[in-house]
Amino acid sequence: MCMERVGQKISSSSFRSVFKIVDKEALHWFPGHMGKGLKQMQQKLRSVDCVxxxxxxxxxxxxxxxxxxxxxxxxxxxxxxxNKVDLIQRKYIEKIETKLKNEYENIIFTNCKDQKCKGISELLSTAQHLINNSNRYNRSDANDFNIMIIGVPNVGKSSLVNALRVKHLHKGHASPVGAAPGITRSVLNKIKISEDPLFYMLDTPGILTPTVQDTEAGLKLSLCATLQDHLVGETVMADYLLYHLNKYEHFKYVSYFKLQNPTDDILIVLSQICRDRKKMLRIRNFENEYILKPDFDLAAKIMLTSFRNGDLGRIVLDEGLL
Ligand SMILES: Nc1nc2c(ncn2[C@@H]2O[C@H](COP(=O)(O)OP(=O)(O)OP(=O)(O)O)[C@@H](O)[C@H]2O)c(=O)[nH]1
Ligand SMILES: [Mg+2]
Structure with missing residues (x-):
């Protein structure tokens, strides 16, 4: 999408071409429960048929x-x-499959918010097919199937376990779900998700790599809420989001936040959010008088939530790598 500012065409070249982050250490998050979870996962591997x-x-x-x-x-x-395929543009699905096909033979897209999702319907039969065609070693006589579900925090692992359980067993949620990362804190006991064929799942805590090498990858992960927001800082994340939106010409934020034009300046966006949504802080000045000041932190949170809900468009943050 290209935009017009009075007499001037606005495109990605009108904005920053690189994003500079000062504190790279902020992108690092490997709390104790992750190291412990990784060990628990390795111990349970013997009883797992498919990951x-x-x-x-x-x-x-x-x-x-x-x-x-x-x-x-x-x-x-x-x-x-x-997962969360509902938050990306359909046109990227094929591109992603092509890009990843050498690395992964079996890729399935899911939306855990939609029980009718095709990927969720196909998942168990794909797993069963792969298991039947594999060497099950110590479990070759077992007539149940055990799946371990793994991934970085907050990608929807527990939601997927629950969606499969609802689909195949018509039973309620068995694994807690939440919008913040780090909800599942240890490897859970086997959760039955299907009776015939008999399938169990092991839900696990989200585990990040102990060191995030690539700064931009870390920032993208933080936008997807896989790191706790306060570690990176909501304003830095909002600024990175603005950089990305402008770079790839996703200008929906302009009308969404009732701005006049696209801008590269995060303070203009945050000030506008504060003005429009009346998010002001009442503080005392040096003269002991009350003054109103824009609540930039809250505005940054609003911007992040809008992105995460898909209100700023369906956006693949890796679009530049596809
Ligand atoms: N839009 C959308 N949101 C989803 C989808 N799946 C899960 N979510 C949301 O993503 C958030 C994280 O879901 P969880 O299932 O707790 O994620 P998790 O991977 O188990 O997280 P940890 O246990 O913290 O590692 C929740 O707010 C879910 O409602 C999806 O397909 N689409
Ligand atoms: Mg979980």
Whole structure:
């Protein structure tokens, strides 16, 4: 989408071409429960027939924990589920499949908010097919199927377990779900998700790589709420989001936040959000008088929530890598 400012065409070249982050350390999050969870996952591997790795469709290339493929999935059948497909443009699905096909033979897109989702309907039969065609080693006589579900935080692992359980068993949620990362904190007991064929799932805590090498990948992950917001800082994240929206000409934010024009200046956007939504802080000045000041932190949170809900458009943050 290209925009017109009086007499001037606005395109990506009108904005910053690089994003500079000062504090790279902020992108690092590996709390104790992740190290413990990783150990628990490795211990349970013997009883697992198939590994489903869940990731966020908005970052199909960035931020996947590559270690999973070797330390957890290993030689077990492996399916990559790209969840939250409702938040990306359809046209990217094929591009993502093409880009990843050498790395992953089985890629399924899902939307856990939609029980009729095709990917959710196909998932168990794909897993069953892969397991039947694999060497089950110590479990070759077992007549149940165990799937371990893995991935970075907040990508929808527990939501997927619940969606499968509702679909195949018509039973309610078994695993807690939440908008913040780090909801599942340890490897849960086996959760039955289908009676015939008999399928169990092991939900696991989201695990990031201990060091995020690529700064932009880290920022994209933070926009998808896989790191806790306060670690990076909501204003820095909002600024990175603005940089991305302008770079790829996603100008829906202009009308959404009732701005006059696209802008590269995050303070203009945040001030406008404060003005429009009356998000002001009442503070005392040096003369002990009350004054009103824009609540930029709250405005940044509003901007992030709008992006995460899809209100600023369906956006693949890795679009530049596809
Ligand atoms: N739009 C959209 N949101 C989803 C989808 N799946 C899950 N969510 C939301 O994503 C958030 C995280 O979901 P969880 O299932 O708790 O994610 P998780 O991977 O188990 O997270 P941790 O246990 O913290 O690692 C919740 O707010 C869900 O409602 C989806 O397909 N589309
Ligand atoms: Mg979870």
């Amino acid at each position: 489903i790795e869940v990731h966020d469709s908005r970052v199909p290339l960035s931020g996947r924990n590559i270690d999973f493929k070797y330390t957890i999935a290993g030689i077990k059948p492996h399916i990559l589920v790209l």
